Amino acid sequence: MQPERNIKLTIIAQNLTKIYGTQKAVDHISFRIEKGEVVGFLGPNGAGKSTTMKILACYTLPTEGHAMISGYNIITQNLLVRKHIGYLPEQNPLYNDMYIKEYLLFLSKLHQLGKNANSRVEEMIEMTGLTPEQHKKIGQLSKGYKQRVGLAQALIHNPDVLLLDEPTSGLDPNQIIEIRNLIKTIGKTKTIILSSHILQEVQAMCNRIIIINAGKIVADDTTDNLINSQKQRITVQVEFKNTVSKQQLLSIDGVIKADFNQPKWFIVSEKPDIREKLFEFAVNSGNNILEMTKDNLNLEQIFQQLTVN
Amino acid sequence: MIAILSKEITGFFSSIIAYLVIIVFFAITGVFLWIIPETNIYDSGYATLDQLFEIAPWVFMFLIPAITMRAFAEERKTGTLEIILTKPVTDTQLILGKYFSGIILVILSVLPTIIYYYSVYHLANPVGNMDTGGTWGSYIGLILLGSSYVAIGIFSSAITDNQIISFIFSMLICFFFYILIDLLRGLLLISPIDPILEFLSLDTHYISISRGVLDSRDLLFFISFSAVFIILSRLIIEKRKW
Numbered sequence A: 001m002q003p004e005r006n007i008k009l010t011i012i013a014q015n016l017t018k019i020y021g022t023q024k025a026v027d028h029i030s031f032r033i034e035k036g037e038v039v040g041f042l043g044p045n046g047a048g049k050s051t052t053m054k055i056l057a058c059y060t061l062p063t064e065g066h067a068m069i070s071g072y073n074i075i076t077q078n079l080l081v082r083k084h085i086g087y088l089p090e091q092n093p094l095y096n097d098m099y100i101k102e103y104l105l106f107l108s109k110l111h112q113l114g115k116n117a118n119s120r121v122e123e124m125i126e127m128t129g130l131t132p133e134q135h136k137k138i139g140q141l142s143k144g145y146k147q148r149v150g151l152a153q154a155l156i157h158n159p160d161v162l163l164l165d166e167p168t169s170g171l172d173p174n175q176i177i178e179i180r181n182l183i184k185t186i187g188k189t190k191t192i193i194l195s196s197h198i199l200q201e202v203q204a205m206c207n208r209i210i211i212i213n214a215g216k217i218v219a220d221d222t223t224d225n226l227i228n229s230q231k232q233r234i235t236v237q238v239e240f241k242n243t244v245s246k247q248q249l250l251s252i253d254g255v256i257k258a259d260f261n262q263p264k265w266f267i268v269s270e271k272p273d274i275r276e277k278l279f280e281f282a283v284n285s286g287n288n289i290l291e292m293t294k295d296n297l298n299l300e301q302i303f304q305q306l307t308v309n
Numbered sequence B: 001m002i003a004i005l006s007k008e009i010t011g012f013f014s015s016i017i018a019y020l021v022i023i024v025f026f027a028i029t030g031v032f033l034w035i036i037p038e039t040n041i042y043d044s045g046y047a048t049l050d051q052l053f054e055i056a057p058w059v060f061m062f063l064i065p066a067i068t069m070r071a072f073a074e075e076r077k078t079g080t081l082e083i084i085l086t087k088p089v090t091d092t093q094l095i096l097g098k099y100f101s102g103i104i105l106v107i108l109s110v111l112p113t114i115i116y117y118y119s120v121y122h123l124a125n126p127v128g129n130m131d132t133g134g135t136w137g138s139y140i141g142l143i144l145l146g147s148s149y150v151a152i153g154i155f156s157s158a159i160t161d162n163q164i165i166s167f168i169f170s171m172l173i174c175f176f177f178y179i180l181i182d183l184l185r186g187l188l189l190i191s192p193i194d195p196i197l198e199f200l201s202l203d204t205h206y207i208s209i210s211r212g213v214l215d216s217r218d219l220l221f222f223i224s225f226s227a228v229f230i231i232l233s234r235l236i237i238e239k240r241k242w
Helices: A049-056 A078-084 A100-110 A114-127 A143-155 A171-188 A199-205 A221-231 A246-250 A276-286 A299-307 B001-014 B017-035 B049-070 B070-078 B080-084 B091-123 B132-158 B161-187 B194-200 B202-210 B216-239
Strands: A009-020 A025-036 A036-041 A062-069 A084-090 A162-165 A191-195 A206-215 A214-223 A232-242 A255-261 A264-269 A291-293
Touching: A009 A049, A009 A143, A009 A191, A009 B017, A025 A049, A025 A191, A036 A049, A036 A171, A036 A199, A036 B216, A049 A062, A049 A191, A062 A143, A062 A291, A078 A084, A100 A114, A100 A143, A100 A264, A100 B194, A171 A191, A171 A199, A171 A206, A191 A199, A191 A276, A191 B161, A206 A221, A214 A221, A232 A276, A232 B216, A246 A255, A276 A291, B017 B049, B017 B091, B017 B132, B049 B070, B049 B080, B049 B132, B049 B161, B070 B080, B070 B091, B070 B161, B070 B202, B070 B216, B091 B132, B091 B216, B132 B161, B132 B202, B132 B216, B161 B194, B161 B202
Parallel strands: A036 A191, A036 A206, A084 A162, A162 A191
Antiparallel strands: A009 A025, A009 A062, A206 A214, A232 A264, A232 A291, A255 A264
């Protein structure tokens, strides 16, 4: 008998915990993801993003807790779950000595697509933009195209849910944009969880962000809410001529955080603009400001402008 | 399972591996059978392929580990194991797919030596005066022995992500079950564990089948021998979950 499938909630995770030896990689994580959501798992390296992905993809078992994907239990019905998910592991592992078509056909056989296999492979090649390279061996492709093969691999059986572990890591900024656009297009019809340690990345693709640190969820909100909370703050980089102590800077009204990274101070403050106050501070303390910039443009955008054409 | 089997076979043939294995097996057994003095058929004066079946287990002892060393070690190293194991395929299907692809390559490398059989058959005086039953028995025995080696190789490949370790380890296990166990029997002479060692020796069952009588006990032994190593491989592959 078919288990009852909750159409609206595609992923329900409850108290997922994974312990490797003595280390808690994932620590009682719970979340619910509705159909059609594109959710970003954000967190530093080693935060437990990949382990959570591996559990959801049925590669490994949780030490504690359980999860349902498309109404199937990841522990007791793992073969059914695997039919409904597409998983792109970190580093995008591929068989380099196989041809693109050969690889995708092999996967469609594993998914028992039967007669549809050939047309599905063609469809995937077109959808992921692999057409100009389709007769090549995977090993001969550039990293960007390899990533497309990885996505085609995850999509071949038309899954309800896509789990993408760091889908743009290691790509150059142009390739990142291409892959992001591809994921955005796919995201219109599917539920996606993607992991990343770059905020801009998640901001560009997801409508909801789950921030994980040290195996625990520290924030779970819509992207807009999270971005707005960031927008209330600005970061200013200042280089002083003479040494300044952290206490002095923190004593300025509005300064939340001050970090020194030779030779500059990175000062985070509440709006409005803190620069005027910093200038006054320098004058009053008989110091000189050698350089002061407000961080607006992120690094990725600058790099991208330089590399397009 | 069929999908994995056919992928593996295509992999063997699209790289140089399959051709190399078939040619090397054919060449080495050929050299011993027809060229090297003392061991060759003309010198022996008997119309038999015994030399082939004596040398073949030794050739397989390094050829089969070379075929199987990639099976899991490479997939583990490149990470493709994670892709396959998150597809709707069970661990057992994956292992069996790789196991049977190895056996098919063993059969394919044994097949060309039928030319030797044909030659000896016609060299015999009178023509055809050779132990046909014994020869066919030996062929079946050799394939069964090869399949045991494949199971050992798959197991050794599952325990590591280093192909060289896998190669050496499987060669050692093959060596142990094929010859060392018999040497041990010779050393221990009549010890209480002698019947167990005799039973576990691959050579005992290989020789038994080579006589041309396909005893179901020998057949069952070879099947269970492979099964044990396949189950062990499965346990190792499943370890990722814990």
